[in-house]
Amino acid sequence: MVTNEERLTMSDKVVTRFAPSPTGYLHVGGARTALFNWLLARRAGGKFILRIEDTDQKRNTPTAAKQVMDDLKWLGINWDEGPEAGGPNGPYLQSQRKDIYDKYIQKLLDEKKAYYCFDTAEELDALRQKAEAQKKNLNYPRPEKFPDEADAQKARDEGRPVTVRFAVPQDDPIVVRDVVRGEITFAAGEIGDFIILKSDGFPTYNFACVVDDYLMEITHIIRGQEHLNNTPGQQSLWQALGFGEPPNYAHMSVTISDTGGKLSKRERPAALRKAVREMQDIDLDKLAEVASLSREELDVFLDGERTPDMPVIDKLAEFLKVPLPEINIVDFFKSGYLPETMVNFLALLGWNPGDDREIMKIDELIEAFDISRLTKSNSLFDRQKLLAFNTEHIKMAPTEKLLGHFKDYLKVIDSPMIAADDELLSRIIKLCEGARTLAQIEQKSRFLFLDDDKIEYDDKAVKKVLLKGNGLENLALVRDRLAAMSELSEQTIEDMLRGLAEEKQVGLGKVAQPLRVALCGTTVSLPIFDSVQLLTKDRTLTRIDQTIKIVEGKATAGGI
């Protein structure tokens, strides 16, 4: 039996890569792919390369590459070669490697292993439909005689699109050796000739990726199962180009959404659409204004025809207070998850260390990582389990580290708590022991940083705690006792509240909860004794008075 250790030292230096197309933020699936490649490289003491696959002129957004890199950095996934880092195999943006690809395209053309095509989109469509009628996939009819350079020039002059197709060898079956799935055989003739150079002069993914993997000396490619069907074609190209042994492929399972199907970034707009449809009396004009969309653009989106950019979706959701499922890595950041949580959780989606360990630090993950333990079957992204993981990681994290994460979080959500100093934030964090997300810590304590007149009273809380039973009366009593106190500490506040509860023959909750609602407007906050002490006596009294006034007013007006 070959151990993981032996396998790693037996092989040459391991080189892996993550090759995202910069179409938006890094999403969970991409992060997982990046992570596995990174873990393998780190485990083996090899190299991890970041390569940006931006050969599609239509889909790239200018900021996307930076967004992806920011998200990788947040996760702690660093790259040895790539944009920003540099390296001997650059450039690392495929759009800047055109001359390299041209050279290899020309080589295939010269060797009659590829040929020019001049079909229009309509002509291809017709071919595809014909194939469909015969219940087959389109297998492009290769011409008997390949067009030559003169033909290509003529087509260009006539304004016809000029592409290049790879002539896939049709005589033998193609066997792909996959680390997680074993040997997969594609029958001879199954893989049709595919386009390697687009009419805009850029190579297709299937071509660029083969050339770059070769030139960058990639030894292991871990990617999603959705690429499995590309592999025979790529492997075939690898051979035609004379690149020798292809790299080790490992096709991971796909991450499935709890709504069914592959986890996709389309889910956020879809969730928003659904929520808007289910809502009544929304002012659509106002809504459009909030997102700085025209009313028409909004309608188009709501009809499901087109989707605006993510920041617009976020704005709409925020305005409507609709929680959207987190899909992109930044979404999780903004929801108060720790990067350690994401790395740990993602690593366990389709991989496990082989023992009962689940909560693991990054170092442990690296130490335990073994590519042969990748799982074959698809897995569902379980948000509840993710929450449990986050709870554990918050619990585990040293205060200083947590403080750092918390400050990052406050910044990204633009919280009024940014104003607080480290000492105060540390105390707050300690008071929130057991919190599941950084968001919960913020929500429990932000009332301390709001102006007294900016407190929003939650209707349900007011009804349940102040209007039912003796809530208001108890609050008034608390006010009097508090006003009479000279020294305020958690202990004296506790003594006062407990004493009062005992006198009234009620549980502590009956006096503590009305006070809590008066301070922060909701039933959830930091422990009450600390809350009062931190807010100070004067401001506590102010808020109590304000609350009594507002609630009594509402009650007599029959508003509640």
Add this chain to the structure above:
RNA sequence: GGCCCCAUCGUCUAGGCAGGUCUAGGACACCGGGUUUUCAACCCGGCAACAGGGGUUCGAAUCCCCUUGGGGCUACCA
């Protein structure tokens, strides 16, 4: 439709390649109880799975075949 992949508790999974030690282990969720100034956290207990059918074998969750189910791909996207 064609091609490809997959199949253990509700979910993530261990076990499978080297068949017996599996009356199938862990975690999350769920249910019941405890603790409690809120939300959490925490403690104790419980429920819960080898998709179905055929083989092979003394013996199958484990090997083979079929069925069913799920997923992926099927672009001048990656």
